[in-house]
Amino acid sequence: MTANAAWLKKVRWDEHGLVPVIAQEAATGDILMFAWMNRDALARTAELGEAVYWSRSRKKLWHKGEESGHTQKVLEMRLDCDEDVILLKIEQKGGIACHTGRHSCFFQKFDGEDWQAVEPVLQDPQTIYSDKNAKKSHE
Structure with a gap:
């Protein structure tokens, strides 16, 4: 599959060649994260x-x-x-989408005065990334 395929040309890329992407958990409907894609990523x-x-x-x-x-x-x-935003319906492996160790990147809720964390950390980010790096060093 090439990055010049016709279906990719339908997307309205921004001036940097990017399109915003929303990742939604298919099973729950939860919005897990927002990111960007270029043609190659898509x-x-x-x-x-x-x-x-x-x-x-x-x-x-x-x-x-x-x-x-x-x-x-x-x-x-x-x-x-408008052909300028992509929605991915996904299955999140391990139940953690956020680099903070939470299920969703949208874990802060405005309470009328300030932002409050309303979702728990499911796994300490240091263990997520240090375990992976330790595995890489032993391979």
Whole structure:
């Protein structure tokens, strides 16, 4: 599958060649995270059946879960009516989508005065990433 496929041309990419992406847990309807994709990331996602995003900070493709093991199996991809936002309906491996160790990146709720964390940390992020790095060093 090439990044020049006709279906990719239908997407209205921004001036940086990116499109916003929402990852929604298919089973619960929970919005787990927001990210960006470029053409290559979207093509790779379709090819693998797992979410691949564009990391703006690292300026490279980012296969979700490559370090944490918390991959996202893509069950469905949808394009909005303006053709400028993608919705991924996913199955979240390990139940953790956020690098903070929470189920969702949207764990802070405005209480009228301030933002409050309303979802628990399911796993300490240091153990998520240090365990993975320890495994890599033994392979």
